[in-house]
Amino acid sequence: MGRSKFLLIALLLAFYVSDVFAQFIMPDTIPDQDIEEVVVVAKLPELEIKADKMTYHLDASVVRKQGSLYEVLETLPGVVVNKDGSIYMNGISGINVLIDGKQTYLSGQELVNLLKATPASTADKIDLITHPSARYDASGNSGLIDIHTKKIKLQGLNLSVNGGFSQGIRSKGNGSFSLNRRNGKFNFYLTYSFYKGNDQHDLEINRLYSNELTGLASDLKLYQDSYSESPYASHYYRAGVDFYLSPQTTIGVSTNGNIFHGENEGDMDSSFSLYPQTAPDSTAHTLNLNDRHKINFSGGISLTHRFDSVGKVLDASFDYLNFHSDEDQFIYNSFRNLINQTERQDSMRGDIKGNINLYAGQINMKFPFENGWVLNAGVKSSYVSIDNEALYANRIQNAWSSNEGLTQGFSYKENINAAYIEGNARLGELSVQAGLRLENTRYKGRQTAVACDSSFSDHSIDLFPTVLLEYALGENKLSLFYGKRINRPNYGDLNPSTYIFDNYTYERGNTLLKPEKTDNLELSYAFKDLFKAAFLFSYTSKAMVKSYIVEENKRVFVTPLNLNRAISLGPRVNTGVLSPVSFWNLSANAAFVYNRYQWSEELSNKVNEDYTWIAGLNNQFSFGKGWSAELSGYYNGRMAAGQATISPVWQVNCGIQKSILKNKATVSLFARDIFHSYRYNMELTVPGQRAFTKERYDNTLVGVSFSWRFSKGYETKESGRKSDIDQSKRINL
Template sequence: MKTKLYTSFFFSLAMVFLLFMRVNAQSTTLTGEITGKVLDEDQKAFPYATISLLNAKDSTAIKGTLTGDNGTYTFKDLNAGKYLIAIYVVGYKKTFKGPYAIGADKRLFQVEQVQLATDAKQLKGVEIVKQKPLIERQIDKTVLNIENSVLASGNTALEILQKAPGVTVDKDGKISLRGKQGVNVMLDGKPTYLSAEQLANLLRSTEGSAIQSIELITNPSSKYDAAGNSGIINIKLKKNKNFGTNGSLSAGAGYGANYKLNSGLNMNHRAKKFNIFGNGDYGVNKRFQETDIVRVNGTAADQTYFDQTSHSDAKRINRNYKAGIDYFINDNHTLGFLLNGYHGNGNDAANVLTLIGDRPGKTDSSVVAPNTNERKYTGITYNLNYKGTLDTLGQEISADVDYSRYTAKQNSVFNNMYKDATGQPLKPAYIFRNASPSVVKIQAAKVDYTLPINKEMKLDLGLKTSFVQTDNNFLFENFNNNQWVNDAGKSNQFLYDENINAAYANINRKFKSTTVQLGLRLEQTNSKGNSVTEQKVVKRDYLNLFPTLFINQELSKDHEVGFSYSRRIDRPDYGSLNPFIYYVDLYSFRQGNPFLKPQYTNSFEFSYSFKKSLNVTFGYSHTNDVMTEVLLTDTAKKTIFISVQNLAKQDSYNMNMSYPVQITKWWSSNNNLTVYYNKFQTPNLLGLPYKSGRTSFNLNTSQTITLNSSTKFEWSGYYQSKQVYGTLLIAPQYGIDLGASKSFMDNKLSIKFAANDIFKLQKSQITSAIPSQNYVVNERWESQVFRLTCTYRFGSKDIKAARQRSGSSESEGRRVKSGK
């Protein structure tokens, strides 16, 4: 009942505010308006054509816009006077219409439909040399334009994220943005709802050739889900929009210490009433990883020294696919269906040697463990979507309904053979295995509505609901008397159900040189975790409000400042809540925590931009009940284990500076520096107060050398200084990548070469920030890989359908479509 009252009050307030704004807008003085529509040579709506409004007296440009998806354009609030309309698209003849005299006798003009004609002279000699930069700064986000990047060839989405400015990815695939974990990763604007492990597997199975761009949003608006204390990473997949039938075929091979293969097919057919598209990618990746763990366990009087080394070889085979259809009901309404899925399987073979003694360098006994692991992951998502343009003023409504199902099966066998100091058998081998099948089902639906109240004001409203169900089984078996026997004390089943209902309102108002956006999001959460075997149930129901504020001020033509604030939440992922004990080896394991609480973050950010090139941001956030991965030793069992716990609070300060430089006509440079300080505090960890903090920085740079329109070279490098996160001290990490590309056959065929970690610099070292915990974890993996990728494009490639988004309304278009 309380939830219904909150929701009713929230929307009643929004509707009253909307009515007031409408009345206020209607009371203003009416001015003139010119509208029109552009068609191509086949009399189809022409989207994103450049339209200029000119002064009829001297043909000077007054303002510009782009046509919408339905080919229409509008110039509103025009003062009295005479105007011309100019329509221009590369490859077509420039067209002028008018003059149109706006005065007291006539205020509204409907320009007759304009059908563009191709310009044979321009098409014959056209050479497109300008393209989007690799890193593009926008007012509310940073965009990595992956589609044409050399370094993306043959890499997966997870590997590409490692090259993104301010982003770090650890050995387990956990992602941090500007030194903070808790990133909400989205695909095509839709949440994944996956645990950290499942998300890492999804990103490993997504080939770079399928990615169009990656958006880094550090302080999202209320339109987005409130999850993600460090922001949102939105991965946008390719979707060909060209008319006719077209596509591309790619194949690549790579080699480091092992072979790599990848291939992909992209097809698209677009006609007047529908657009059918699909793509599939296949990848094989075999790689190694080496891990050394040196630790001391026990008390001052009784210490045990462990020196563990392991080498594992892993092979993963990934397949992902996407298919969909858009049906254009008419120029203003579109209905679409999308199918997106992936399938991955792999196996690991690890040889682990653990030397045990009572002092450094002495071996009293050892454990030799040849362990194996087989895994299989599948996922599929069905999406039904609708988008409608309700009028020429920009009033829009969109709706999405999603159903997703993810399955995972993992089987591990641990063979532990005990040896004495001379290497002879010490006691019978201890052999056990784990089977951990899991199923995740997700149902979600949302509706978004946009209303331009007047020229300077816009209102966004939306509703969303989602239901998540997970079923995790864990079977632990011991090998006794030549047969497998279930260990009921270590086997378990964990069920988790979650329902989130949300509503939001955003109001955006533009003044002369100031833009202000206020937002409020309401989210009501119902969750239930049930450890069936242990008969433990954790149930939570809570309601939260999440306000946002954005202010942008243009000080002059070259100087711009901004301020933003948001409140956000992070709920525990399903893997962290699962109380199973998952063994890495005999002395190392992970364990979930079903009593984890959600964490809440208040974030503030101040930004400065000079000529939209030099961008500097200063951020501060405070998080309560921060969820942190904690690595601890058990002195009684002499083991080392990882779990997620709620520490009391985290304070994070960061400064980010980026500066793309066009050094010469053929040499461009993108540079990004992030400096941050993370401080963690909690009153009780292992019976004592705990506090940690450290200033760290990340530096990313990429250089592009363009020899001509068909040949270019790239190199990129990164350096991450020593940092602290929770109870972990992480040593510096760094690496350098190289790439080159060459196009042939009128850009239909392209060949790309990429070299990752050319000097074998990447490695990881972790120690404890807790003085009483004495361990060092060193890791090295197959980071140096050389790849060669070939791509062939075929079919129609009309310039008119490329949907180039540029011009005077570019930023407005982004804001309207953000989050879709």
């Protein structure tokens, strides 16, 4: 069946299901009325600044609503998303990604896959939360990124359709539709999206091994040049029903899922030479083939009850998530000694499977008082069970033989119980928000392998206070924030199984990895809604970073380790939306951050530190008659990141848009990274080795998109539904 036929059938089926709900399951008791079509045209600000967060409205931007969510995050000021899934905000690491107030339950490459596979057209706005309250899980060192999906608030039948295509070296395409049927008794919603792309990746690595490590007369240089293509396709759905049992009580049932299939074919050429000589004495060629299947499913039920008109509210919910991954890997190596002209080959295959089940439930209460004070309290419990298996085999004499050194299994179970209390009060010009969250964590894991069999467990009770003081100075505000946070290892970082990139680069988890804890302090001043200046300080103990360990065979193991500490501090400035002239709106941001990482190495203290400049500018132009345009760019300076230093990256994007069909549809033409400037370079110094990497991606592209919306009805209030599954940021099988 063709993809266009599938979308048409899905649309017709969705219309039919909504009519069944309307006519049989929950008949509308309101008399039939002919309601004329309502076209809501509201000019959203591109940016809103509040005391605890900044909100970016995607539909207000020509460029940001294009492509995938991954490409959107790359354009947000002060946000850096590395290709391995690590995220920095304002130069500080340890950021959690949420969708509709819940964690994605993914991290590392799994998070990258989800963000790349989800069209930006499904999102409404993105919050950059720098001051999370006690109601949020304590995970995430320096803040949260909350992606809000689009929700239609009109009574009656509503439909939106979006499609896009972009062309760089490779092409990408996406399509989505959202259907909503709402009346006085229920709200039915359905979203489906499809994304297909092909990533191209060029990688160049220079490694310099010291003669103390190799035992040679001089240093040894390894040069590697790699090219890979990664075609992928993803299907995403979101569906649910809200039942309005009474004006006070709402029950919601929802489900969402993602099916991802990706392939990777990579070729790498390696050559060894004595430094500073340039002629190689040996070479190697590696062919790496991967086939990945990922299935992510979640479902939940929620209850919201409003006791009175004052605002006393109870909400309770339960959620379940299942994540399954299956990867087949084939690696072929050929080696050639140029001195004695000898050659050899070897082959390896891997079958890597993982399964995660997660359950979470919580109850929250809101107690408002007549004097305007508000008390919030709640409890939450989550349980996760993980089973992974990695089977490797080598081809020996035309037969496959199990590699017992790499074949192993991993099981892990974790339970987190939490309770919080939070108060909001106003004392004259002073507003106070103070909260305390308690989290009790228990976990145990076991590694099973022929080479070794081990288990580990731990138990901890932690308190996480938060305080936000805000003093009004007329239309301006002075704020002081303190918060304590924790960043637990993602489940993949605890998994001791080995993943092979090539013959000289392996990656494995660390069962001894401990959570990192961070104290955040920020003093800020806001001038009306136009300008905010802040000075931030962040101290992290047991900072988790990717570390690089060189073994005697010149192989590098990438594994997470705890450093002694990390410190980040510096000023940052953000403007709201400014209008120099009637047709031109702009917003800007800048930061100057000092990062310092300290760890122990070979009986001495090592330090990696750097000053990072961050700047961004967004320009929006309105020309009348439905025409608008955008020109934006950002710069993230040289940055210390654990044992590594990341070179500056910058990018400029532009786009133009036209509203058509009486403002019910838009056509956009956009270009991303127009100067082909986004290049990810890194420098690394560890005992026995210095390494320099240069990475190029297919970032420069030109695209076109179309969106159309159909709505009949009138606007109504939105029900509050948030899921409780908050551990997903940590999944990285």
